[in-house]
Amino acid sequence: MAKLQKSIDKRNALVKATIELVNNNGFHATPMSKIAKMANVSPATIYLYFENKQDLVNQTYIDVKAEYTNYAFADFDPNMPIEEGFEMIWKRIADFKLNECEHAMFLAQCDNTPMIDEESRQEGIKHLQPLLDLWERGKKEGVIKPLSDYILYAYAINPLSFLMMTQKRGSFTLDKAHLEEAYQSAWSSIKMCK
Amino acid sequence: MAKLQKSIDKRNALVKATIELVNNNGFHATPMSKIAKMANVSPATIYLYFENKQDLVNQTYIDVKAEYTNYAFADFDPNMPIEEGFEMIWKRIADFKLNECEHAMFLAQCDNTPMIDEESRQEGIKHLQPLLDLWERGKKEGVIKPLSDYILYAYAINPLSFLMMTQKRGSFTLDKAHLEEAYQSAWSSIKMCK
DNA sequence: AAAAAAAGAATGAACGTTCATTTTTTCTGT
DNA sequence: ACAGAAAAAATGAACGTTCATTCTTTTTTT
Structure with missing residues (x-):
């Protein structure tokens, strides 16, 4: 459960960062690198949770x-x-x-x-x-x-x-x-x- | 007037192409090169009519x-x-x-x-x-x-x-x-x- | 012939994504 | 309960591509 929990937290942080950045800058101006930074995660980690x-x-x-x-x-x-x-x-x-x-x-x-x-x-x-x-x-x-x-x-x-x-x-x-x-x-x- | 007319035509074609491409693909997926192509114009020409x-x-x-x-x-x-x-x-x-x-x-x-x-x-x-x-x-x-x-x-x-x-x-x-x-x-x- | 408009090719930056490696977690045998 | 091996998760750097924009040259207009 500890492992799964950690994963869920990270996924949620990514979703949250996406919402905030897309709201403020639009989809066209929110690169994956910024999403990763805001979620305190490496860009590469996003691809463990999402296809693209x-x-x-x-x-x-x-x-x-x-x-x-x-x-x-x-x-x-x-x-x-x-x-x-x-x-x-x-x-x-x-x-x-x-x-x-x-x-x-x-x-x-x-x-x-x-x-x-x-x-x-x-x-x-x-x-x-x-x-x-x-x-x-x-x-x-x-x-x-x-x-x-x-x-x-x-x-x-x-x-x-x-x-x-x-x-x-x-x-x-x-x-x-x-x-x-x-x-x-x-x-x-x-x-x-x- | 011929010259001015031609300019207006080109500007309008660019505006029209922008509308169509942004409608179909979104702002994030409409590069200047596509806008230029759809308006039958070189990418460089866009910058004669618009700042950026x-x-x-x-x-x-x-x-x-x-x-x-x-x-x-x-x-x-x-x-x-x-x-x-x-x-x-x-x-x-x-x-x-x-x-x-x-x-x-x-x-x-x-x-x-x-x-x-x-x-x-x-x-x-x-x-x-x-x-x-x-x-x-x-x-x-x-x-x-x-x-x-x-x-x-x-x-x-x-x-x-x-x-x-x-x-x-x-x-x-x-x-x-x-x-x-x-x-x-x-x-x-x-x-x-x- | 001079000036203006347009073009295509070039440029550097930024992007999405992947790769090789490291760190963390889980599992196993004692 | 624990050392250490195996597996999983995470990372930073790197890759190839694409983008907005500019530069130099050519074409068109005056």
Whole structure:
């Protein structure tokens, strides 16, 4: 176990360094040598844990995506009432984007860039299923508008990425009150009107 | 004029090649030599038109951003009624993201990446003023929710970027009906409820 | 003929990756 | 429990390649 533990620590340090450097400099300006230095490791050691640079960034993406969805669904129970479940998930996602914003920024960069392999991208999407299931149920119950999942995501969830990004750029800070406003906008854009 | 024209043609070809290559391969995988080849120009010639690679990508960004806002506000008149003006701008933006989606994708990539200088980013934001002015007027008239411009943009405009991206990835196509639904979601997320 | 624009080849630096070696960990027999 | 052999992990230096940029020459325009 001691041996395995050490390996995991090193792998995590490499993933962490990748996130930080890609966030600050972009993929195009983060050489393996810098990643190694930041993780306190020799460049050659990276290749004991990852096949090559592409594999490192793919695996980092999948790791962070999994962390994101675990965080989002941590307290969620598929039997909850629709609105309650949605609010819980939405607020967990908002928390993630604000508290773990290094990780959220990394995902935003990956999602708009050809820097991740298509295969890893697909892998990352899978974990979102509970939210899609909730929407499906909501549509059947007549609580959620009968729109494509993509449109629902675009209006209910994706705006948080934009807000996180502008906040990170310093032009604007998202306080408690803003967050409640944003939640109301999100919910009202997907709920069935009475 | 012949000379000037020729120069402009060459500059445009370089900008166009940059957009196409960065879209398909990412900034990290588009060398100057490929840009030159695609523009039918020697690598050395790039440096007659641009200081260096960073300058080329900054200028490309500003060019595309200006094209975007020109397109968005082409038929807009600041004296229009709020809702009519918003609908016009929104639909022009939607058109741009669907018809000029190479350019829209390039902007999406730039906006979530540290590949553009902060100065050029600021330069690109300026042209959005007419929309902010419209919202300001809407808030005064009690037609638009009194929210921060960033939140309004996040819910009313930004979802289009996400939809364009997923459409480009082929998972989904945004038809006329979808577009009308999306517009209704956008408007209902920012309009004052009666 | 002079000036400007463009070209291809050249340059030095930086990159991703691998190689030969050293260090650390694990295993074995006593 | 422990010496020491075997295996595994880690390293720094080195390799070949590719890159952004520049230099010198050629071509085109004035």
